[in-house]
Amino acid sequence: MTAASPEAVRASGAGGPSESVAISARGLSKRFGSIVALDGLDLDVPTGSIFGLLGPNGAGKTTSIRILTGLARATAGEATVAGIPVGLDRPDLRRRLGYLDQDPRFYGWMRGRELLELVGRLGGLAGADLRQQIGAMLDRTGLTSVAERRISGYSGGMRQRLGIAQALLHRPAIVFLDEPVSSLDPEGRRDVLELIAGLRGETTVVVSTHVLSDVERICDRVAILDRGRLVIEAALGQLLADHVRPVYRLTPDPGQEPAVEELSRRLRATPWITSITAAPSGEVRLVVDDPIAAGAALLPAIVDAGVRLASFERVRPTLEDVFLELVGTPDADELDGRGFIRPREVAR
Amino acid sequence: MMAGLGPLLRKELLEQWRTLRLPVIAMIFLLVGLSSPLLARFTPEILKAVGGEQFTISIPTPTAADSIDQLAKNLGQFGGLIAVLLAMGAVATEKERGTAALLLTKPVSRAAFLVAKLVAIGLTLAVSVAVATAGAWFYTLVLFAPLPLSGVFAGAVLQWLTLMAWASITFVGSTLTRSALAAAGLGIVAFIVVGILGVVPNVGRFLPTGLGGPGRALALGVPGPDPVVPTLATLALIGVAIFSAWIAFRRQEL
Numbered sequence: 395m396t397a398a399s400p401e402a403v404r405a406s407g408a409g410g411p412s413e414s415v416a417i418s419a420r421g422l423s424k425r426f427g428s429i430v431a432l433d434g435l436d437l438d439v440p441t442g443s444i445f446g447l448l449g450p451n452g453a454g455k456t457t458s459i460r461i462l463t464g465l466a467r468a469t470a471g472e473a474t475v476a477g478i479p480v481g482l483d484r485p486d487l488r489r490r491l492g493y494l495d496q497d498p499r500f501y502g503w504m505r506g507r508e509l510l511e512l513v514g515r516l517g518g519l520a521g522a523d524l525r526q527q528i529g530a531m532l533d534r535t536g537l538t539s540v541a542e543r544r545i546s547g548y549s550g551g552m553r554q555r556l557g558i559a560q561a562l563l564h565r566p567a568i569v570f571l572d573e574p575v576s577s578l579d580p581e582g583r584r585d586v587l588e589l590i591a592g593l594r595g596e597t598t599v600v601v602s603t604h605v606l607s608d609v610e611r612i613c614d615r616v617a618i619l620d621r622g623r624l625v626i627e628a629a630l631g632q633l634l635a636d637h638v639r640p641v642y643r644l645t646p647d648p649g650q651e652p653a654v655e656e657l658s659r660r661l662r663a664t665p666w667i668t669s670i671t672a673a674p675s676g677e678v679r680l681v682v683d684d685p686i687a688a689g690a691a692l693l694p695a696i697v698d699a700g701v702r703l704a705s706f707e708r709v710r711p712t713l714e715d716v717f718l719e720l721v722g723t724p725d726a727d728e729l730d731g732r733g734f735i736r737p738r739e740v741a742r
Numbered sequence: 743m744m745a746g747l748g749p750l751l752r753k754e755l756l757e758q759w760r761t762l763r764l765p766v767i768a769m770i771f772l773l774v775g776l777s778s779p780l781l782a783r784f785t786p787e788i789l790k791a792v793g794g795e796q797f798t799i800s801i802p803t804p805t806a807a808d809s810i811d812q813l814a815k816n817l818g819q820f821g822g823l824i825a826v827l828l829a830m831g832a833v834a835t836e837k838e839r840g841t842a843a844l845l846l847t848k849p850v851s852r853a854a855f856l857v858a859k860l861v862a863i864g865l866t867l868a869v870s871v872a873v874a875t876a877g878a879w880f881y882t883l884v885l886f887a888p889l890p891l892s893g894v895f896a897g898a899v900l901q902w903l904t905l906m907a908w909a910s911i912t913f914v915g916s917t918l919t920r921s922a923l924a925a926a927g928l929g930i931v932a933f934i935v936v937g938i939l940g941v942v943p944n945v946g947r948f949l950p951t952g953l954g955g956p957g958r959a960l961a962l963g964v965p966g967p968d969p970v971v972p973t974l975a976t977l978a979l980i981g982v983a984i985f986s987a988w989i990a991f992r993r994q995e996l
Contacts, residue, residue: 465847485849499841503761
């Protein structure tokens with residue numbers, strides 16, 4: 395693991411927490427026996443923001459959301475959502491929030507519209523307002539044509555959309571969406587991301603995901619978690635400005651593996667290279683510390699190694715580059731059989 | 743305390759209907775109700791026909807009392823088992839499937855979540871006991887003699903209360919675990935233990951099984967044991983079960 399810092403780094407300056415805080419957590423921890431799922435999480439989510447909760451599988455994103463929505467109890471620490479302390483049996487808290495599970499489950503015998511009617515009534519809607527809101531939500535999530543169909547006949551994507559509709563139906567002040575686009579096709583993904591982006595300013599949205607490009611598209615603040623700890627929390631723009639390093643992308647012609655390997659070996663020996671990653675497609679991504687030195691030395695090094703290139707460009711760094719810099723890539727022995735990072739264990 | 747009870751109860755009742763629990767259980771109870779007087783009336787003749795000339799059985803001429811006894815025995819056994827089956831997955835299955843989390847992240851109190859389920863179970867059993875009793879009353883009228891309607895109704899209420907006791911105990915198990923089978927195990931163990939304790943002198947009248955004697959007397963319109971003590975004891979047992987379920991459930995993570 396090559397995480398940049400074991401301590402949480404809180405970026406300051408522009409985009410910092412506003413005066414109005416929708417969610418506040420202090421020292422939030424969760425242990426399952428000796429397993430530490432969440433370790434002292436401090437978090438402030440500004441009202442009206444779209445807040446991305448980022449991290450690899452097993453980082454503590456879902457655990458955080460489960461505690462904040464009152465589905466699980468924190469082992470230590472405290473949190474408020476909409477100014478209300480979180481707890482297991484708090485209808486007053488739930489009145490203010492909407493929630494989408496990462497694997498939403500419904501009653502298969504119900505029709506889509508019936509589920510929304512139930513959820514709407516539980517949320518305090520009734521009469522014409524309920525009918526109007528259900529119609530609007532079905533329309534927004536593209537489910538109008540299947541609203542009278544039993545949910546047992548819905549596809550995975552339809553269930554995900556229904557989950558989003560039920561989470562937003564009663565116009566909650568804060569919405570928690572745990573992996574909201576995980577089972578959607580590209581078109582559905584785009585539509586749902588647009589829907590979430592459309593909530594900016596009217597609802598505070600917390601989105602957990604490990605798909606960084608989705609976060610870049612919709613979020614204005616992000617928190618990166620790794621093994622239950624907060625690595626950084628900042629405005630997206632600030633994060634990119636502070637942590638992104640210049641990136642070069644090389645695409646060698648096929649069939650030059652030995653030459654490319656030799657080039658990688660030589661580049662690793664230079665002082666200005668931060669990381670080199672090779673994709674299965676053959677594309678090589680270079681993150682550099684010193685763009686001036688790199689710009690001067692990179693092309694001669696490629697020529698010297700005898701590597702023929704199909705393309706060579708300096709690309710816009712992405713959140714993925716920041717993520718990899720801060721969290722690093724897990725070693726194989728750090729992953730469990732499911733590809734999840736093993737949680738930390740402590741003495742009980 | 744009971745936030746969301748109305749919509750939750752509506753959902754539970756719709757579920758009882760859509761998943762066919764209510765119609766199927768009511769149909770089974772109706773068959774039990776119709777067959778009880780028939781069995782009481784024709785069992786001696788069936789035995790005689792089966793035994794033929796080889797042995798002689800001396801069986802008194804069946805009466806309406808035999809019909810009521812047969813109904814009580816059948817509902818006590820089949821009905822008890824169905825009450826356990828009905829309650830075993832009520833909470834455990836919702837926790838295991840994740841649908842409990844769907845509802846309990848809404849403005850719903852956990853007490854309302856439990857009460858809605860138990861009320862729906864109670865209504866399903868009430869409808870089922872009612873159709874079974876109506877069927878038995880009709881065939882008793884046809885095959886034997888008319889029984890007092892109010893007394894039969896009162897006896898049915900006591901029968902329903904007994905079934906609710908088994909359902910409530912199973913419901914506690916369903917709340918404590920994520921396994922419907924474990925909940926059923928608790929209900930069946932309680933069913934057996936209470937059945938054994940029920941025959942202990944001076945103990946039976948404080949148990950749900952103690953409702954059998956008063957129920958029989960009420961249905962036949964004859965003097966019998968006082969129903970007040972076993973009724974209050976059974977209501978107390980149901981109350982303790984509901985309270986225990988709530989205490990356990992309000993602290994549970996989903």
